[in-house]
Amino acid sequence: MQEVMQSNFSVFRREDTLKEGVDKLTELRDPLERVTVDDDSLLWNMALVSTLELVNLADQAVVIAHSALARTESRGAHAREDYHQRDDTNWLKHTIAWKDEDWNVTLADRPVHLRALSNDVQSFPPAERTH
Amino acid sequence: MSEFTLPANSKVGEGKHWAVPQPTKHVKSFRIYRWDPAKNANPTMDTFDIDRDHCGPMVLDALVKINDQIDPTLSYRRSCREGVCGSCAMNIDGVNTLACLTSIDSLKKGTSRITPLPHLQVLKDLVADLTGLYAQYALIEPWLQTDQPPPDRERRQSPEERAKLDGAWECILCFCCSTSCPSYWWNQDRYLGPSVLLQSHRWLVDSRDQRTGERLDRLEDPFRLYRCHTIMNCTNTCPKGLNPAHAISDTKRMMTERD
Numbered sequence: 001m002q003e004v005m006q007s008n009f010s011v012f013r014r015e016d017t018l019k020e021g022v023d024k025l026t027e028l029r030d031p032l033e034r035v036t037v038d039d040d041s042l043l044w045n046m047a048l049v050s051t052l053e054l055v056n057l058a059d060q061a062v063v064i065a066h067s068a069l070a071r072t073e074s075r076g077a078h079a080r081e082d083y084h085q086r087d088d089t090n091w092l093k094h095t096i097a098w099k100d101e102d103w104n105v106t107l108a109d110r111p112v113h114l115r116a117l118s119n120d121v122q123s124f125p126p127a128e129r130t131h
Numbered sequence: 132m133s134e135f136t137l138p139a140n141s142k143v144g145e146g147k148h149w150a151v152p153q154p155t156k157h158v159k160s161f162r163i164y165r166w167d168p169a170k171n172a173n174p175t176m177d178t179f180d181i182d183r184d185h186c187g188p189m190v191l192d193a194l195v196k197i198n199d200q201i202d203p204t205l206s207y208r209r210s211c212r213e214g215v216c217g218s219c220a221m222n223i224d225g226v227n228t229l230a231c232l233t234s235i236d237s238l239k240k241g242t243s244r245i246t247p248l249p250h251l252q253v254l255k256d257l258v259a260d261l262t263g264l265y266a267q268y269a270l271i272e273p274w275l276q277t278d279q280p281p282p283d284r285e286r287r288q289s290p291e292e293r294a295k296l297d298g299a300w301e302c303i304l305c306f307c308c309s310t311s312c313p314s315y316w317w318n319q320d321r322y323l324g325p326s327v328l329l330q331s332h333r334w335l336v337d338s339r340d341q342r343t344g345e346r347l348d349r350l351e352d353p354f355r356l357y358r359c360h361t362i363m364n365c366t367n368t369c370p371k372g373l374n375p376a377h378a379i380s381d382t383k384r385m386m387t388e389r390d
Contacts, residue, residue: 039204041169044255047203 001028001054005061009068014081018069025065029103032058063097066105071095086128140166140253146175149201157183159235160242161193163205165256174253177202178242183235190238190245191219191230194257207257214370217305221257222246227307229370248310250319264306267323271331271349276342292338299333299378301371302326308365308375314358321354325365325375328356332378335385347386356382 008021035054039047073087074080093109100106115123146165151158159181166174179197186196191212198205208218212231219230224243251259275286309315309324323331331350334340350356356379365375 037203041167041204041206041255043167043169044206044258045204046198046206050198 001025001032001058001061004028005064009061009065011077012079012081013068015069018065022065022069025062026103028058059099062099062103063105066107067095067097070107088126092126140173142173144173144175146177148178149180149197151180151182155182155184159183159186159193159238161197162242162244163197163257164246164253165205166253167204167255176244186235188234188236189231190223190233190235190243193235194219194230194245205257206255215303217303220248220305220307220310220370222249227311227368229305229307232370248306250310250316259310261306263319264304264309264324264327267327268304268330271323271327271334271346272342273330273334275334275337275340277339278341286339288338295336295338296333298373299329299336302329302333302373303371304330305370307368307370311364311368313362313364314360318354318358321352322358323350323355325359325379328359328382329373329375329378332382335382343385344389347382347389350382350386356386359383 004021004024008017008024032054035051037045037047037051039045068078071078071091072080072083073091074084075086075091093111096108096110098106098108112126114126143164161179161181162176163179164174165177179193179201181193181196186192189212191209194205194207194209198207207221207230209231210216210218212219214229214232217229220227221230222228223230223233223245224238227248230245245257247253247257247259251261251263254260277286304326306324306326308329309319309326312325315322315324328350331346335343335346340346359376359379361376361380363376366373366377369375
């Protein structure tokens with residue numbers, strides 16, 4: 001999982017490598033479901049901690065993978081080589097993802113709050129970072 | 132005739148030997164201290180043979196490999212793997228140091244020995260109980276104390292004032308120094324030890340702190356400060372190259388000068 005996330009979901013992304021990454025991750029579902037812990041100690045059980053971390057990271061990895069593939073623009077640390085420009089018309093929104101037990105992912109979106117929470121600073125319209 | 136009994140769990144036996152599955156050219160062996168309080172048995176030294184062709188360069192890499200591929204029940208503290216967190220402090224071939232900053236190449240040929248930090252209670256395997264050290268750190272109140280109201284911006288220091296903190300702020304509280312100090316071994320219930328005294332000194336010389344007098348009062352005690360006998364093990368062992376012994380002697384100087 002670490003290798004797939006490093007090579008397929010780093011900052012610079014492309015549709016074919018993202019698709020390949022999603023497939024590779026999906027193949028990990030069965031082995032990950034069968035993970036066991038070989039240490040039954042109740043004290044300083046590093047194997048148990050690693051396993052719990054692995055389960056949480058798997059959830060994160062799968063929703064990151066599907067969300068990255070769906071977002072057809074470049075924004076911040078999501079730099080698509082096939083979609084160089086930031087696209088505020090279609091993608092000025094948060095991705096919301098749900099992962100089910102079969103690792104199917106449902107995507108939706110939520111608008112971005114564009115007004116400041118307090119009156120201390122003025123709200124300003126989002127713009128591309130050019131520096 | 133007097134009878135002597137050793138404290139519980141002080142007899143260390145021979146443990147398991149985990150050999151390399153296939154014959155390989157570059158093998159490094161580690162004898163590692165193992166003790167599990169749940170097992171109700173004396174500690175043992177397990178031997179792990181590591182295939183260096185499939186292992187990272189540092190001792191911590193070897194421990195990670197053991198945990199991942201050989202024996203997942205081995206416990207040790209680790210976090211940053213690059214010498215900034217101080218978690219993986221342990222005794223490697225008789226020297227307290229950080230496993231992540233010690234390259235396997237730098238160790239002696241043959242088998243190397245890894246044990247927890249000496250003279251602390253062991254919680255499990257290489258994990259020592261640091262409760263007492265943290266309590267002593269809390270005792271010196273390691274935060275800025277002043278009567279001045281908070282200014283609108285940062286509290287400013289001159290470059291010279293700031294330079295006095297060099298050699299103290301780099302300390303990551305790994306406690307390699309305190310646990311290498313024979314004086315701390317004997318009196319760890321009352322002597323604060325080099326790491327905590329280095330931090331104490333960091334606040335004594337901070338130009339923004341106004342509690343210098345109270346901080347010195349707190350050290351005015353036959354044990355807390357004055358059990359340092361300039362043995363210098365602390366400075367020798369510090370994996371960050373700091374000099375706690377100098378900080379302690381400077382604290383003693385401040386003590387003398389105010390009398």
